[in-house]
Amino acid sequence: MTRLLRPTALLNLALLLAIPATVGAQTAPARGGTLVVAISADPGHLNPAITTSGATHAAAELLYNGLLGRDERGDPTPELAESWTIEQNGALYRFRLRPDVRWHDGTPFTSSDVKFTFEDVLLKLHARTRASMSGALAGIDTPDDRTVVFRFKQPYAPLLLQLDATEAPIIPRHVYQGSDPQTNPANLQPVGTGPFRFAAYRKGAEIRLARNPTYFKPGLPHLDAIVMRVIPAAGTQVLALENGEVDFLWAVPGPDQSRLRTDARFRLAQTSYHPGGSNCIMTVGFNLQRPLLKDVRVRRAIAHALDREAFLRQVLFGEGRVAAAPISSELAWAHAAGLAMPAFDRAEAERLLDAAGWKKEGEATRVARGVAGVADGTRLAIDFLHFPAFSKYGELMRQHLGAVGIDVTPRPLEPAVFAPTVFKDRNFDTNVISYCNGPDPEIGVRRMYHSSQIGPAPFTNAAAYRHDRVDALFDEAGRTVARDRRSALYRQIQEIVVQDLPYFWLVETPTTRAWAARCGGFRPWTGLFAEAASCKP
Amino acid sequence: MSPRYLLRRLAHVVPAVAGILVVAFVVIQAAPGDPVLALAGQHGDAAYHAFIRQKFGLDRPVFEQLFVYAGNVIRGDLGHSWVHGRPVASLVAERLPATLLLMTSALVLSSLAGVLLGVAAARRADRPTDLGVRLAALLGYATPSFWLAQLAALTLALGTGLFPVQGISDARGAWTGWRHALDVLHHLALPALVLAANELALTARLVRAGVVDALGAEYIRTARAKGLPERAVVRHALRNALLPVVTVIGGRVGMLFTGAVLVETVFAWPGLGQLLLSSVQTRDTPVLLGLFLLVSGAVVVTNLLTDMAYAWLDPRIRYE
Numbered sequence: 113m114t115r116l117l118r119p120t121a122l123l124n125l126a127l128l129l130a131i132p133a134t135v136g137a138q139t140a141p142a143r144g145g146t147l148v149v150a151i152s153a154d155p156g157h158l159n160p161a162i163t164t165s166g167a168t169h170a171a172a173e174l175l176y177n178g179l180l181g182r183d184e185r186g187d188p189t190p191e192l193a194e195s196w197t198i199e200q201n202g203a204l205y206r207f208r209l210r211p212d213v214r215w216h217d218g219t220p221f222t223s224s225d226v227k228f229t230f231e232d233v234l235l236k237l238h239a240r241t242r243a244s245m246s247g248a249l250a251g252i253d254t255p256d257d258r259t260v261v262f263r264f265k266q267p268y269a270p271l272l273l274q275l276d277a278t279e280a281p282i283i284p285r286h287v288y289q290g291s292d293p294q295t296n297p298a299n300l301q302p303v304g305t306g307p308f309r310f311a312a313y314r315k316g317a318e319i320r321l322a323r324n325p326t327y328f329k330p331g332l333p334h335l336d337a338i339v340m341r342v343i344p345a346a347g348t349q350v351l352a353l354e355n356g357e358v359d360f361l362w363a364v365p366g367p368d369q370s371r372l373r374t375d376a377r378f379r380l381a382q383t384s385y386h387p388g389g390s391n392c393i394m395t396v397g398f399n400l401q402r403p404l405l406k407d408v409r410v411r412r413a414i415a416h417a418l419d420r421e422a423f424l425r426q427v428l429f430g431e432g433r434v435a436a437a438p439i440s441s442e443l444a445w446a447h448a449a450g451l452a453m454p455a456f457d458r459a460e461a462e463r464l465l466d467a468a469g470w471k472k473e474g475e476a477t478r479v480a481r482g483v484a485g486v487a488d489g490t491r492l493a494i495d496f497l498h499f500p501a502f503s504k505y506g507e508l509m510r511q512h513l514g515a516v517g518i519d520v521t522p523r524p525l526e527p528a529v530f531a532p533t534v535f536k537d538r539n540f541d542t543n544v545i546s547y548c549n550g551p552d553p554e555i556g557v558r559r560m561y562h563s564s565q566i567g568p569a570p571f572t573n574a575a576a577y578r579h580d581r582v583d584a585l586f587d588e589a590g591r592t593v594a595r596d597r598r599s600a601l602y603r604q605i606q607e608i609v610v611q612d613l614p615y616f617w618l619v620e621t622p623t624t625r626a627w628a629a630r631c632g633g634f635r636p637w638t639g640l641f642a643e644a645a646s647c648k649p
Numbered sequence: 650m651s652p653r654y655l656l657r658r659l660a661h662v663v664p665a666v667a668g669i670l671v672v673a674f675v676v677i678q679a680a681p682g683d684p685v686l687a688l689a690g691q692h693g694d695a696a697y698h699a700f701i702r703q704k705f706g707l708d709r710p711v712f713e714q715l716f717v718y719a720g721n722v723i724r725g726d727l728g729h730s731w732v733h734g735r736p737v738a739s740l741v742a743e744r745l746p747a748t749l750l751l752m753t754s755a756l757v758l759s760s761l762a763g764v765l766l767g768v769a770a771a772r773r774a775d776r777p778t779d780l781g782v783r784l785a786a787l788l789g790y791a792t793p794s795f796w797l798a799q800l801a802a803l804t805l806a807l808g809t810g811l812f813p814v815q816g817i818s819d820a821r822g823a824w825t826g827w828r829h830a831l832d833v834l835h836h837l838a839l840p841a842l843v844l845a846a847n848e849l850a851l852t853a854r855l856v857r858a859g860v861v862d863a864l865g866a867e868y869i870r871t872a873r874a875k876g877l878p879e880r881a882v883v884r885h886a887l888r889n890a891l892l893p894v895v896t897v898i899g900g901r902v903g904m905l906f907t908g909a910v911l912v913e914t915v916f917a918w919p920g921l922g923q924l925l926l927s928s929v930q931t932r933d934t935p936v937l938l939g940l941f942l943l944v945s946g947a948v949v950v951t952n953l954l955t956d957m958a959y960a961w962l963d964p965r966i967r968y969e
């Protein structure tokens with residue numbers, strides 16, 4: 113039995129007392145006040161357990177808790193569960209729940225709420241948790257009111273990273289049992305355990321939350337109320353912040369950042385966490401089923417031809433990092449530093465294309481001379497599918513690849529069309545997708561490379577990459593709990609895929625939160641971002 | 650206007666709206682795109698997608714879906730939104746007042762101001778006032794409303810600090826009664842002005858042209874000859890000049906709704922425009938069809954009202 117962490121009650125108390133001392137907190141947080149938060153879409157409902165929609169999660173996570181929370185580095189912290197043990201090499205997890213938690217309606221929180229939430233709701237309706245956990249789980253036991261046991265068919269590594277309010281918010285059994293969780297009226301009158309309780313929902317306009325006076329973390333929250341304002345246009349959100357109408361923005365567009373940064377009225381902070389998807393990398397995908405792109409030399413040439421610093425500067429206005437490995441640097445333990453990623457080198461790109469049989473013959477675009485599966489004289493022309501919001505990536509692709517004789521036609525497609533075109537019809541040469549790694553590579557990275565993930569489900573293995581060794585390494589990493597051994601496995605995977613280049617990883621795209629300087633104590637790396645926030649009047 | 654005529658016209662509304670619904674249904678089905686994506690997000694396996702499809706009947710043949718939908722609509726059930734998980738009728742009803750307020754304000758504002766400016770310009774034809782109104786109207790008509798909205802937010806709201814840039818009320822205020830009404834008016838000012846700008850420009854130009862035309866007519870010379878004051882003369886001319894204006898205003902209710910979609914998005918006005926936009930993006934077909942039903946119904950009914958106003962303005966017109 114591995115005993116990773118079992119904080120004593122004393123340590124627990126120390127942890128709780130430490131919480132207010134977070135980013136931007138004032139020395140003595142002011143009590144009271146209302147925080148106005150801009151959200152970019154009307155969530156429709158406030159039940160984060162039945163959806164992975166960023167709109168619902170951004171608006172509703174403060175009403176709930178997960179079994180665990182997450183600290184600034186993404187590591188698990190006690191929340192509804194005060195301690196846990198990992199047994200049988202990771203095939204069994206045992207959680208000890210806090211004794212003093214009550215639902216907003218006064219009912220005590222027990223282990224049966226956890227079992228119900230997972231079995232009847234999350235594993236059916238929460239797309240991420242269902243996809244990663246449902247096949248591996250053997251059962252959930254509740255030997256008593258304060259103990260929950262997760263039994264897996266084989267060791268299951270990522271569990272502790274998918275128990276926060278984003279991946280697995282716990283909802284009340286006594287409210288939801290025996291109903292369809294998708295249409296239960298409580299989705300609009302939510303009952304949670306979180307730092308704030310539901311007050312009002314004016315559809316399309318705003319959601320009002322009020323302090324939970326019986327929150328189980330002593331002294332929290334500081335604020336009396338939070339208003340989530342629906343403001344769809346990003347530009348309007350920034351204007352509303354500058355005009356003093358809202359206090360907190362989830363994301364500031366690149367061009368507005370320098371203006372806000374130099375304004376003493378505001379504070380900015382960068383984070384890779386987002387309730388709709390964390391640790392995202394803008395990734396070019398190659399359709400490996402297309403003869404044009406089967407030769408790794410062509411893919412490598414494309415990688416060499418792309419100046420990723422230019423993407424960082426011109427598209428992201430410097431907000432982010434050039435990707436140094438296939439796994440995000442935010443997952444530091446899994447990220448393989450020092451890999452030989454193809455560097456920007458046009459001469460090398462031209463050399464590789466020549467060697468692959470794509471010749472320059474006077475015209476700007478290269479033509480095939482002896483390329484396997486391609487008729488001689490075929491122009492080296494590819495399309496590039498992207499969301500309309502990513503049109504700048506298309507422009508730079510066209511420009512950079514045009515310089516080495518590859519003709520790129522960008523095809524902007526809105527998300528609802530993009531997904532079936534790429535994953536169902538497989539009608540594309542190249543594309544760009546913001547692949548979010550999530551809290552663990554099992555959740556957001558495996559789906560890009562594992563051969564079982566080739567299929568119509570959106571945002572899976574777009575390249576249709578197939579590599580037995582990579583499959584086996586992912587499977588092994590998924591059942592290896594010891595982090596150092598997992599790191600080594602993910603490193604091997606990254607070394608292979610950087611050689612094979614089924615994708616090319618452009619830039620990591622953290623987002624920038626902004627808030628009024630009179631407010632502080634935010635924790636931008638979690639969905640319970642305002643749990644310890646306060647505002648001076 | 651005979652009651653029989655009115656009944657006959659009303660009877661036309663039903664097939665017109667039904668036809669629009671069927672066409673809309675087919676067009677949405679024919680358009681590429683997958684509603685399941687909006688529900689599943691970036692993650693989710695094939696089993697999850699199949700489960701959602703089955704839950705909403707999306708695995709059934711298109712004609713069966715149309716048949717089921719039509720049957721429900723006849724029974725007065727517009728269905729449930731896939732994304733919101735709630736009845737379409739209540740989703741629309743919740744947001745209708747905000748849009749009605751915005752559209753009505755813009756329509757009243759643009760009609761009144763348009764007529765006043767048009768008359769003022771016509772009475773001083775080819776003099777500086779007229780040239781000013783014509784130039785401003787041309788600019789106003791040519792400026793896209795979403796751009797005008799951003800400009801107004803930057804200058805009138807952020808620049809002067811007098812107006813809010815978003816919402817229908819102050820997020821921190823918890824007023825009721827007349828104080829709340831004032832707050833809403835304060836928030837309404839910019840979006841209504843921006844939405845009215847296009848229509849105002851069009852109305853002003855039409856009124857000006859009509860009144861200039863009418864002022865040159867024989868009956869006006871007669872009116873002036875018998876010594877009527879100039880105000881009464883202009884009123885005579887205006888009544889005739891208004892005929893085409895009424896037609897145009899009535900016919901532009903659909904356009905006004907389109908403008909409202911853009912203006913609502915920029916000013917975060919919690920109306921139908923935002924709902925329409927997000928439902929298109931997520932392919933939330935039941936909501937889209939519900940909105941089409943509402944808008945097409947509104948356009949058909951406004952056309953009827955326009956025809957009735959026409960008969961009232963021009964006693965020579967008789968509907969049988």
